[in-house]
Amino acid sequence: MGNRRDQIKRVAAGLFVEHGVAGTSVRDIAEGVGMLSGSLYHHFPSKDAIAFAILSDFLTDLNARYRSVLPHVNGMREELRALVHSSIEIAGAHPYATEIYQNERAYHGPDAPAAIATAVREAHTFWIAAATKASACGELRAGLDPVEFARMLREGVWWSIRYHREHLDERRDEVTDTVLAAFVDGGAAPGARTGARPAADDRSIVDRLDRIERRLEKLSDSLLHEP
Known part of the structure; x- marks a missing residue:
């Protein structure tokens, strides 16, 4: 069964x-x-029960993965990388769960089932805690609100998952690295390399970011012109 x-x-x-x-x-x-x-x-007693099970299973596995990996990493970049990579991995194991949550207000609005809302809040605390700790110890750039930073990073991950859904498993590391380059490295406190010319690896990341931006522009245009 x-x-x-x-x-x-x-x-x-x-x-x-x-x-x-x-x-x-x-x-x-x-x-x-x-x-x-x-x-x-x-x-299942209903289609709504199926949707609930899809999201509940996803969130249960997601929070379990967060709890299992975070004790083994240290520092802002490693902690956030663990959260990003774990999110992509679990999303791959539960296809379309993130999209259902994003699309269906019944699950992310004020009337969301209590069990779903509680699990989502728990997931958010991992991101907020990592960003808040990074802010307190000076790893996060001064002036950035850690809670808002955590929210934007988290939502960037979920929309990246949606965009790369069809090839998520094989592009997991690339998506992780690109999200980190866009959000985490951009939010890190300035270091010794400030003002230096980008290295070859940095240029390749910038190139990937440019390609993704062009794809997003095309996707946005196509959505705007849909009948």
Whole structure:
């Protein structure tokens, strides 16, 4: 039964992102799995219960990964890299969970289920704690609000996951490095290299950032011109 439940969640997640939870029927999910609608109710009482399970499983694994990796790293860059990389890894293991959360106000709005809201708040505390500690010890650039910095970095990660979804597993390290270059290195306190010419590795990161910016511009244009 466990494998069947996982199959239902995988199929439903893709449909929820494409059509929304409201626009997806139990019949749609059942047909995608290859079963009768009535049989699906043996596994989940409703499509909303499926959406809840998708997000709950994702958040449970995400917070567990944060708790497991953070004790083994030190310093702002390593702690934030661990959070970024772990987020991408867990998102890859739970396809479309982040997109469902972003798309569905029922799960991120004021009426979100208590269990989901609590798990999301717990996940946020890891980011806020890392940024606050970095600010207190002078690793984060003076003048940056650590809570706002943590929020922007975290949301940048989730939107990067959305953008790279189709090739997320093979591009995990590249996405991690690019997010760090854009947010973490840019937010680090000035060091000895301030004003120096960028090294070859730095130039390659800048090139990747330029390519991503161009892609985002094209994506934005296409969304604006959709019928």
